[in-house]
Amino acid sequence: DAGITQSPRHKVTETGTPVTLRCHQTENHRYMYWYRQDPGHGLRLIHYSYGVKDTDKGEVSDGYSVSRSKTEDFLLTLESATSSQTSVYFCAISESLGVNTEAFFGQGTRLTVV
């Protein structure tokens, strides 16, 4: 199994509060991703990173920010959580962006915003 650790695994937070999710990898892969998983939508890309301090927006980036100060850590922040951000969040990593390249996933963080 790829060495990807997400924390926390579960979180309940109140609307309007800031929340940070952490993804830590031990594979030294250059590319890291944050996805959200919602029923009927599969996985949708929030943000991704192609190196330290290099990030870009994905399909559903509004309301989220990310940071990557070290190769192994990729943080996802909800500045002011809303109920629509209740979801399961997955971190993924890949060695490259090549079309043949698979992604490896963490175990997910279940976030509930009440």
Next chain:
Amino acid sequence: GDSVTQMEGPVTLSEEAFLTINCTYTATGYPSLFWYVQYPGEGLQLLLKATKADDKGSNKGFEATYRKETTSFHLEKGSVQVSDSAVYFCALRGNNNDMRFGAGTRLTVKP
């Protein structure tokens, strides 16, 4: 943009039944195609992949063939087991290198 469409679930089968989960895609160029599996409480794991037309990916008794003429990548297994109960996701990575996922199909196999 690129997209993936999977058959809607849930799918419920008896043990040893034949499984097909349909997946079709829309993409420019020549994407790679993947099937991922998610067991309860876990992240996604790569099940199989195919990187060019007519390639067949296979793993753990599952197979899928990359059909460019029908833009499909259907997942099949000849005899399912209770342990195959999971959610299955079809995905593609296209020329823009973004990975797109289908909505997922939940499979339940009953003894």
